[in-house]
Amino acid sequence: MSRPVIDDAIDVFKIDDDVTLRRMVLHNANPKGIVLFLHGFPETLYAWQDIATALAGDFEVHAFDWPGYGLSSRPAIDRFSYAPRDYARLLDRYIEKAGIDTSKLTIYATDIGALPALLLAVEKTDIARTIIVGDFAPFNRPQFMYPSLQSLKAGPAMDQVRASLNSNRDEILENTFTRGLPKEAHFDVAREFKDDMSRGWMQGAMTMADAFAHYYSHFTRDQDHFEAQLTRLTTPVKVVWGEQDLYINKQMGVELAERLHAELTVLAGVGHFPHLQAPALTIAEVRAAFR
Template sequence: MNPVIDGFDYRTLPGADGVELHVAVGGDGPAVVLLHGFPQTHYMWRHVATRLAERHRVIVPDLRGYGSSAKPAGTDPGTYSKRTMARDVVEVAAALGHDRFGVVGHDRGALVGVRAGLDHPETVAYLGILDVLPTLDMWAVLHGVQAKVAWHLYLMAQPAGLPERMIAAVAPEFFASFLDAWDPDGATFTPEVRQHYVESSVAAVDSIVADYRASAGIDLEMDEADRAAGAQLTMPVGVLSQDWGSRLGFDAAALWGAWAPDLTYRPIQAGHFMAEEKPAETAAFIAELAAA
């Protein structure tokens, strides 16, 4: 299964260092780039993208290392750094004629969006974040038995070799476990969509691990340097999130506020995969942010 978003055209476009990205493009108007999370592909945005395309040019890539985009070897820590992946976004948008655009990311894609906002403030008009914390804060709040909810972060942070072999040995079960755990009602995905996410992830074990390993290394170092320098996200930032901060003992809005002075933080009664579970509410939030 290689699903497509209805009404969107598909292109292969160069990102940073010529790495080719699989990109869906639709609609007309001010540009917005939608970045997917784990363990998914650009297809997670299908319901939101078609709504936004009524008033926006919507650009929806598979992140490098995921879906049908190229999967370069992660031997260099920078290959899957969020700085490099943010450059992918800027290069793809430029290839489509856009030098300023909104960025909205879910999960892993949101971390790419944050780095795009920090590194390219003149390019990112606004930033939407779905259900994640900044890398620096994510590691800071995970401690004690509560950290078991993020066990996969610790596994994929280990040196190259063993995590890849362990995951590859049970890859379908590994990736499916997150779709099931984060969608407890089991109603968000059709069997075909679930199969697409699992199969796409199974084909990308090494690059997915490299992406996560970067978050425990080079990405964390970049966030620490930015925090020490007082860097902030200068564009309007909107965060749509489950209220899991209160359950785990931290204030997610305050953590985001330290990075984003112009912040809108809104809890939503939905699971992690909110763009698919509640697409109308998600699209409305993005449209509101774009109009601010």
């Protein structure tokens, strides 16, 4: 498939009076299953464009921009808190309103998208046949997090970090994806994707960095809730982590996999964004989930 197919597959999907999502759906007349991709910061649904086209020959593929990102809604925080818990509820509504058969669904979630998927699975164990997660912080273990992320979680530095993120948009979009990797491991991010992130950075009065900061202001509470409810999670989970992840140390993934008795794959030489750095490995993980 060519890129125009991706553009043709993008539409606007109303969840409720407060939230409308920009989404992408690649249909298949006889799919082997359904895949839903959930992006992280500072991404948009365009992070999945190459992977989606590679999988569309066999699967129905969904992705959307989280509220606060890309071209999805950015309601005021008194209407939507941008907390992982709010994202989990939104994910549930999307799956229901989109008519997705959860018995055929694999969710692939990274960064800020992963905790909401697992929070939902705690409450609805049949929300997917498989959930693949990685490169995020399931538990309140700030020692395994990048210093600026630690500062976003609590304390007087929160506002400073948020202001810094907002004032450094161009640097973030240029360098976030390869930061911490040796030069020989650097990879290109598609211009179309960069342009989409830049275009979607601010909508109305809220930036993607603002949405990210709101998420983090509730992060510890929702991490603690997830850890307390961990034994209720029975949906099959696979953990995939970049060995060289600068932002969230792989030890976070090791602990999650051990406590869930889940399979863990640590990707040698790969950083925080495996789906961008090594998309073939992401495609292979998705295909394996349906075998």
